[in-house]
Amino acid sequence: MELAASAPALAKARTAKSPRPRSGKRTVPMVVKLAYRNLFHDRLSFFVTVVGIMFSVVLVAVQSGIYLGSANKIAAIIDAAPADLWVVPLGTKSYDDPSFLSGRERYMALSAPGVADSEDMLVSFARWRKPLGGETTVLLIGTAGESPKALPLNITDGSRAALEAPNTVAIDRSYFNDLGVNELNDVAELNGTTVKLVAITKRVRSFTTLPFVFTSLEESRRLAGANQDQASYQRVTLLPGANIETVRKEIEARLPDTEVLTQAQFRTRSQDYWLKQTGAGAALDAGKLLGLIVGIVIVAQTLYSSTKDHINEFATLRALGAGAGYIVKVILIQAILSGLIGYTLGMSLALIAIQAAQDTKLTIIMTTPLAVQLFAITIGMCIFAATSAIIKVVRIDPAVVFSR
Template sequence: MTASKDISETGGGMIAPAGNSKRLRMAPKLAYRNLFHDRLSLFVTLVGIVFSVVLLAFQSGIYLGIERTIAAVIDQTEGELWVVPIGTKSVDDPSLLPGRESYAVLSVPGVASVETLVMGFSRWRKRNGGATTVLLVGSDWTQGGFRPWNVIEGSVEELAAPKAVAVDKTYFKDLDVTGLGDPAEINGQTVTVGAVTKGIRSFTTMPYVFTTLGRAQSMLRANQEQGAYTLVKVEPDADIATVQARIQERLPDVEVLTRGEFRSRSINYWLFHTAAGSGLIAGTALALIVGIVIVAQTLYSSTKDHINEFATLRALGASSRYIIQVILLQALFSAVVGYALGMSLTLAIFAAAKGTTLNVVMTPGLALLLFLVTIGMCTIAAVSAIFKVTRIDPAGVFSR
């Protein structure tokens, strides 16, 4: 039997084309038959890939969700610069500024406007007994500043009514409220739910509660000139770095950060200076290791079971390059099928997580990245099988 023959068939459902052009065309068919010949091995392979895809997607989705959750308040603001107390680790780690920062900032050339944002931990007493800690946020949106977003019941304007606050529907159970008009107490002051938002979560699972600037200052026992942060809008033709340096010179007892700097500091603190980041990194590494090991073991086992057939192909004139192509196509088929199943399961899990305090995010970019990672994972896993096949002695087929 020679390489000049059109097609030669071997055991185990494998087909070996002889000519170079036919050999290339038949490689996908051979890989498909070899892969699906042993359904049990294929099932084990797909389970490993699906597990890895789901775990990687879940970990990545949690990371994106955490990033967006931590920076949610910052992302909703418009100021280019933030004046914050020295040592502030994150936006949800607030403390009050000394006061009168707004006047000093307004006197700096290049500043267009300033906004005072009040944030502080407060005690929320439930109407049926018990209490919990909330993160109270006060701002003056009537002047175009920060305002609650994703309002689904009531309106921001209704928060101007006496004692009105906005809470998120996600935390209804924690706050012991059911909707508009429900009463509660914050730091001993009676409040009522005047607006309801949806999807505004905090990384610490501590509910955000929004109200007017003056009301929040009163509840936090701050004077009318105090805030947790001073947000600065820079004039369009002004250099942000220059304005930042001038403000810092005027206010040496505070920190002046760009919005991007404060956003990065907040995210880095929670992800890389707490156990949260370590858990995410460990989970991602575990997903990759499990996927590579399971796929590598299955492909190696499949290659070993068909070692005589591969030897026959070599004896018929098939090159090492052709054999490697077959094995890589097996890995590619496994990756595509496993990714499709894993992503379908992932999307179902993410859909079930909506409306909970767990914020997981899937974007088209992340989906594409996960697909490429799955392809790479299965390709790496195929290396062990490739090493086995390339060492086959074609003459061994004649000794059987």
């Protein structure tokens, strides 16, 4: 009787589960393990996939970096000599599409309410004759030496003050071969006048093939054949608290044969002209698109082949009760792992290429937002490429396991 009474208690004690000691280690989910092993099972296919993604990332990163670098180079002079308002000749397409103003613009701008100062800047095409023979076209830029926005910037040898002497110029080191000079104090001819190199800049380059040649405002007028009151642009600075749009309209009304643009408007106009109207930007966009297509095709082909080679294993999982969603997760994790590895290697190569191009005429820029965008594009590309493999898996009939 006592045994019968104690039996339920004994049964309850036997069925009670004692808590298992935790090891403290976080176990990797089986779906991740399966994706990892499936990805690395065929190392040749994995290598091909990673190489495809890597070169796709390199191509897109470099093309995007060139686009940003080109946009910055187009607006380099505008950014280096900023102004609240720019008075430009009517119909000016970009900064390096210069012509001369009439000469009265500075005084008319200074007389407008809200204007603190207006500075002349001269930009003109010029002929450069090399010391050993041969000519090339350059873009001559002149600014006043007393201005806090005097150009050029980034002088590594010589000084800006040296440009105030007659017949002196400054050029960027990257244009030495194009202009036939080698060091400070070399001489050449500019529009038939002998000039001396007294200042050398670093990474001050134009978007076009025309080298920048800097000099003083008075010297640039003399070399370009302009009158002593003429300029190509007026850089207008406003008084504190002045309404920029009100002042812009006032100056525009006083100077009907000109356009008055804000800093952002002039910058955007110059960039749009070269990157959109000339087709240069379309060529760079085509390069980025080509890189994406290459990456998608290679990843899609590899994932599809991998899925096809392991179709029986996937069918077995389906027969054991794994849902289509579970197997889809396996394929997506494969794609994401491939994208992570390919992006890391590709971005590393791209950064090496960008660093190597720093002191060349090719300007490539990589920013943190661009790197984040490229990461998202790479992962998205790999997930999109996994679509063909996912379609194959969803259509698996578990019965094929029993027909082998």
